[in-house]
Amino acid sequence: MSDSSLRPRVVITGIGVISGIGSTRDEFWESLRLGRPGIGPITSTEMSELRFRNGSEVSNYSHTPYFTDKQADFMDRFAQFAVIAAREAVAQSCVQWTDELKDNTAIVTGACVGGQSSEDACFHDVYRLNKPRVPPLTIPRIMANAGASHISMEFSVTGPAYTVSTACSSASHAIGQAYWMIRNGQVSMAIAGGSEAPFSYGILKAWEAMRVVSSDTCRPFSKDRNGMILGEGAAMMVLEPLETAQARGAAIYGEICGFGMSSDACHITQPSAIGAARSMRAAIRDAGWTPDQVDYVNAHGTATLANDVTEAAAINQVFASHRPAVSSTKSMHGHALGAGGALEAVATVLALHGGILPPTANFNLRDPDIDLDLIANEARHIQVERAISNSFAFGGLNAVLAFRATKQK
Amino acid sequence: MSDELTQRVLKTIASAQRIPVEKVKIDSTFEELGIDSMDGVNILFALENEFNITIPDEAAKQIRSIQEMVDGVDKLLNESSAPAA
Numbered sequence: 001m002s003d004s005s006l007r008p009r010v011v012i013t014g015i016g017v018i019s020g021i022g023s024t025r026d027e028f029w030e031s032l033r034l035g036r037p038g039i040g041p042i043t044s045t046e047m048s049e050l051r052f053r054n055g056s057e058v059s060n061y062s063h064t065p066y067f068t069d070k071q072a073d074f075m076d077r078f079a080q081f082a083v084i085a086a087r088e089a090v091a092q093s094c095v096q097w098t099d100e101l102k103d104n105t106a107i108v109t110g111a112c113v114g115g116q117s118s119e120d121a122c123f124h125d126v127y128r129l130n131k132p133r134v135p136p137l138t139i140p141r142i143m144a145n146a147g148a149s150h151i152s153m154e155f156s157v158t159g160p161a162y163t164v165s166t167a168c169s170s171a172s173h174a175i176g177q178a179y180w181m182i183r184n185g186q187v188s189m190a191i192a193g194g195s196e197a198p199f200s201y202g203i204l205k206a207w208e209a210m211r212v213v214s215s216d217t218c219r220p221f222s223k224d225r226n227g228m229i230l231g232e233g234a235a236m237m238v239l240e241p242l243e244t245a246q247a248r249g250a251a252i253y254g255e256i257c258g259f260g261m262s263s264d265a266c267h268i269t270q271p272s273a274i275g276a277a278r279s280m281r282a283a284i285r286d287a288g289w290t291p292d293q294v295d296y297v298n299a300h301g302t303a304t305l306a307n308d309v310t311e312a313a314a315i316n317q318v319f320a321s322h323r324p325a326v327s328s329t330k331s332m333h334g335h336a337l338g339a340g341g342a343l344e345a346v347a348t349v350l351a352l353h354g355g356i357l358p359p360t361a362n363f364n365l366r367d368p369d370i371d372l373d374l375i376a377n378e379a380r381h382i383q384v385e386r387a388i389s390n391s392f393a394f395g396g397l398n399a400v401l402a403f404r405a406t407k408q409k
Numbered sequence: 410m411s412d413e414l415t416q417r418v419l420k421t422i423a424s425a426q427r428i429p430v431e432k433v434k435i436d437s438t439f440e441e442l443g444i445d446s447m448d449g450v451n452i453l454f455a456l457e458n459e460f461n462i463t464i465p466d467e468a469a470k471q472i473r474s475i476q477e478m479v480d481g482v483d484k485l486l487n488e489s490s491a492p493a494a
Contacts, residue, residue: 209450210450211466215466226466227466267445267447270445
């Protein structure tokens with residue numbers, strides 16, 4: 001194991017968000033700290049033939065304030081979200097681009113389903129309308145790496161750029177990989193996060209068939225929970241070594257201290273407490289911490305019957321000697337799949353930065369099978385120092401990030 | 410309900426679960442047949458297709474046995490064939 005005192009510390013100097021609870025970092029945070037969900041009827045897709053109606057949608061989204069029509073022709077909604085969030089993060093970070101920095105900056109994004117609306121439109125044309133041809137930009141709009149590619153073109157960043165696809169853990173894996181690249185000295189800056197826009201008819205029918213989507217809202221850890229609510233959006237962070245951030249006088253939102261991964265290796269959809277616990281322990285170990293130092297857990301908390309009870313058991317295995325505060329912000333921004341880990345990483349960093357732990361909204365009833373210190377409905381105004389953000393994907397692929405508050409200047 | 414309906418349900422379950430139809434009895438437990446939650450969802454899909462019915466999520470959550478699957482299909486078929494009021 002590497003000596004954590006010898007490696008560079010890595011901090012977050014920019015945050016960008018577009019989501020169902022706000023189209024900027026500040027709007028997102030405002031909703032989180034007020035416990036205000038952004039869940040309602042999905043309007044971007046015809047929903048009349050589906051058993052569920054609700055999602056967390058970026059309300060009244062149009063590309064026009066962000067992109068020209070010509071630019072938007074080349075970009076699916078999910079890639080647009082990626083660039084919008086990256087622009088905000090880079091602007092906040094006040095990055096002074098040089099050719100050397102562009103060569104030494106990485107872009108790592110998470111995406112689960114890629115350009116679903118574009119794929120759906122193509123298949124609709126081919127199979128339903130029997131059209132003999134489809135738009136030639138269909139493939140570049142569908143590909144899951146489109147977000148990373150468009151971010152690299154936006155800022156002329158020429159360093160390593162790629163996309164990780166591990167379902168609901170994609171963005172956490174992406175941020176973790178970017179963090180390790182900086183820590184290992186491979187790059188001097190990274191733009192990392194995730195983006196997703198899964199509200200296309202075909203993929204929503206597939207979610208309906210799994211019978212895991214709630215017919216009303218997302219109530220993580222509540223006894224009356226009845227499934228997840230899908231969400232869309234993107235979150236991106238600018239990561240860089242503490243030393244260079246301080247040298248250039250950048251605002252610092254928090255420190256990323258650890259990253260842990262594991263695979264359940266047991267079932268393609270059912271979660272495993274052992275696998276989840278292993279990834280939490282790995283992240284805490286990577287940070288050089290002990291479990292009793294962790295004050296807050298931003299849970300995966302999907303509000304499915306299986307996830308929440310399993311995750312609670314895993315948390316109790318890891319934190320045997322004390323009870324960290326736990327909440328699931330999916331109750332507000334929904335489950336944004338490949339962007340989920342990024343929205344939740346940002347929620348965790350902003351919680352440490354703002355001294356407020358966001359709640360689990362829509363919580364009604366304690367579940368006797370879930371024994372956690374849950375932050376229910378009302379945010380907890382308390383400055384804590386260390387937190388982790390959990391992502392546990394279908395397919396049993398787990399990723400956990402560890403963050404620490406930085407002293408305010 | 411008819412014996413024929415029961416046999417058709419058992420056959421559909423066996424086919425979806427990829428096990429010999431002789432193994433599926435009306436009183437078999439999900440455990441005995443190795444049916445986990447995802448298998449269960451898959452079987453409901455097969456039943457919906459076989460009988461051209463729609464099984465609501467709330468009803469699906471209550472189902473704990475093969476007998477309840479047969480009863481549920483029977484109920485939905487009766488509802489769909491009931492004369493309009």
